[in-house]
Amino acid sequence: MDLLIIDDDIVDRMAAVRTLKETGLQLREVRQTASSAEGIALALAGDYDAILLDYQLPPSNGIEVLRELRGSSDFSTAIVMLSNSHDEELALRCIEAGAQDFLMKSEVTASRLKRAVLLATERHQLERQIRDNNEQLRRLTECDNLTGLTNRYFFEEALKDALIHAEREQRELALIFIDIDRFKTINDSYGHDIGDALLRAVSRRLEEVVGKDDKLCRIGGDEFAILTHALTDINQVRLLVENVSDSLAAPLDVDGKSITISTSIGVATYPDCATDATGLMRSADVATYRAKTSGRNQVQY
Ligand code: GH3
Numbered sequence: 001m002d003l004l005i006i007d008d009d010i011v012d013r014m015a016a017v018r019t020l021k022e023t024g025l026q027l028r029e030v031r032q033t034a035s036s037a038e039g040i041a042l043a044l045a046g047d048y049d050a051i052l053l054d055y056q057l058p059p060s061n062g063i064e065v066l067r068e069l070r071g072s073s074d075f076s077t078a079i080v081m082l083s084n085s086h087d088e089e090l091a092l093r094c095i096e097a098g099a100q101d102f103l104m105k106s107e108v109t110a111s112r113l114k115r116a117v118l119l120a121t122e123r124h125q126l127e128r129q130i131r132d133n134n135e136q137l138r139r140l141t142e143c144d145n146l147t148g149l150t151n152r153y154f155f156e157e158a159l160k161d162a163l164i165h166a167e168r169e170q171r172e173l174a175l176i177f178i179d180i181d182r183f184k185t186i187n188d189s190y191g192h193d194i195g196d197a198l199l200r201a202v203s204r205r206l207e208e209v210v211g212k213d214d215k216l217c218r219i220g221g222d223e224f225a226i227l228t229h230a231l232t233d234i235n236q237v238r239l240l241v242e243n244v245s246d247s248l249a250a251p252l253d254v255d256g257k258s259i260t261i262s263t264s265i266g267v268a269t270y271p272d273c274a275t276d277a278t279g280l281m282r283s284a285d286v287a288t289y290r291a292k293t294s295g296r297n298q299v300q301y
Contacts (some may be wrong), residue, residue, distance in 0.1 A: 002029040002125065003117070004046065006065065007082065012105060015259030016052055016082070016113075023114035036060040036189035037270070040068055049079050050117050053099070055083040063097045069099035078124035080116045082108070100124050106227035145220040146196055147203035155217035156227060159277045162215075162229050168271055173270040174237040176226040177284040178206070178244060181262045181296040183222035194254055201252045209240070209247045225284070234269065241265055241299050267300040 003020065007013045013032050020030055031046070033039045036057045043051055055062035060082055069075045081099040083090060084106070091102035097282075098118035103112065144151040149160070159175070166173045181203065187195040199222065206224060210216050215227040215299065228240060245265060251258045266287025272281035291300040 001025055001049040001117070002047065003027065003031070003091045004039070004042055004051045004181045005032045006036060006043075006051065006057065007032070008034045008036075009054070010034065010059055012054065012082075016108070019110050019113050022110035023117070024110075025114055025117060036065050040065060043069055043077060044072055044075055045095055050078040050080060050121050052080050052082055052117075055081055055085075055094065062099075063093060066094065066097040066099055073177055076124075077127060078117075078120035080113075080120045087116065096130065099243075100127075120194060124214065147200050147218050149203050149207075149224070150215060150217040152217060152219050155215060155219070155227070156277055156281070158215050159280065163270060163275070163277060164279075165205065166229060167275075171229060172232070172272075173229050173280075174234075174240075175268045175270075175280050175284045176228070176237075176241060176244065176254065177219070177266040178224045178226070178290040179266075179288050179292070180222040180250070181264055181292075183261075186261070190254075190257065190259070194259075197254045198252060198259060201254050202248060202261070205247050205252070209243050211240075212292055223288075237269065238269065241267060247300060262297035264288055264290055264296050267299065267301045269301075 005013050005016050007016065013034070016027055017030055018164070020027060031042060031048075033042060039051075039053070053062050053065060062083070066079060068083075069077075075137060077205070079099045081091075081094040081102045082105050083102065084104070086104050094102050100123045103116055116223045142150060142154045146216065162173055165171070187197060199218070202224065203218065206216055206226070211228065213229065217225050217227075219225045226240075226244070228237065245263060248261060248263050251260045266284045266289070268280050268283035268287055271282055274280040287300040291298050294300065
């Protein structure tokens with residue numbers, strides 16, 4: 001095991017090293033530092049199995065060090081907090097700030113320290129796994145499997161939220177539906193897998209065009225939607241729609257095949273077309289239908 005001790009008191013550090021040697025843990029490296037700043041740098045740069053972190057670390061303290069370490073996305077190491085005071089509230093605050101265990105220095109024995117280090121690493125691994133699982137679950141529920149874009153359910157939730165803000169701030173919104181023309185013939189000519197790859201290629205193109213504040217989603221099938229609330233007037237919306245249309249009109253490289261598509265686009269704006277999410281979705285849908293029935297490859301407002 002590689003361990004790091006951060007403690008400003010040399011006597012306590014030496015005692016910790018001595019006790020660690022008595023634990024029977026397979027120790028490869030036990031690095032020590034008296035400074036919280038150096039401790040943070042070492043912890044972030046190294047690959048330690050666990051850190052023994054003193055709470056009293058003037059001019060800082062252990063909780064501040066914990067917060068700084070846990071605030072870094074690259075940091076992932078178990079931490080056992082050590083303190084001179086027997087303070088349950090402090091122990092709780094340390095756990096809340098990201099420590100896996102809390103020990104009073106006066107009560108540290110080899111067997112206690114061994115158990116704390118092993119339990120902390122195990123608990124930390126479990127916490128990490130739960131976090132990863134939650135993130136995966138979030139991605140699975142929010143994203144469309146094929147393209148990785150937001151799915152229809154979460155898009156509609158975002159639209160409802162955006163409408164509340166737009167009403168409060170007296171701002172306009174635009175909802176843009178994009179439907180690939182005669183997509184069925186692409187499936188029929190090239191096969192379903194190429195059809196899937198084309199949908200992914202279209203998604204990447206759209207991601208390049210939309211602004212960072214815009215929401216992009218795959219509504220379903222060969223239909224995509226953009227919700228934009230960063231645009232202040234209809235001319236800006238028109239410009240975005242033109243960019244979308246031009247970008248998708250350029251040939252797409254789909255698994256080594258160059259495929260050119262056209263799209264029918266329908267635009268609905270808040271508050272002109274509708275004031276609620278269902279109404280706005282319907283308006284954009286009707287505009288898209290008009291683009292289809294008027295000969296495809298065009299935009300309808
Ligand atoms: P139009 O121009 O009138 O919109 O014609 P279209 O062929 O694009 O539209 P239609 O709605 O008739 O057909 C959409 C096709 O999209 C039918 C369906 O098989 C296909 N599709 C839907 N989801 C997927 C998918 O996830 N992958 C693939 N490859 N095809 C899909």
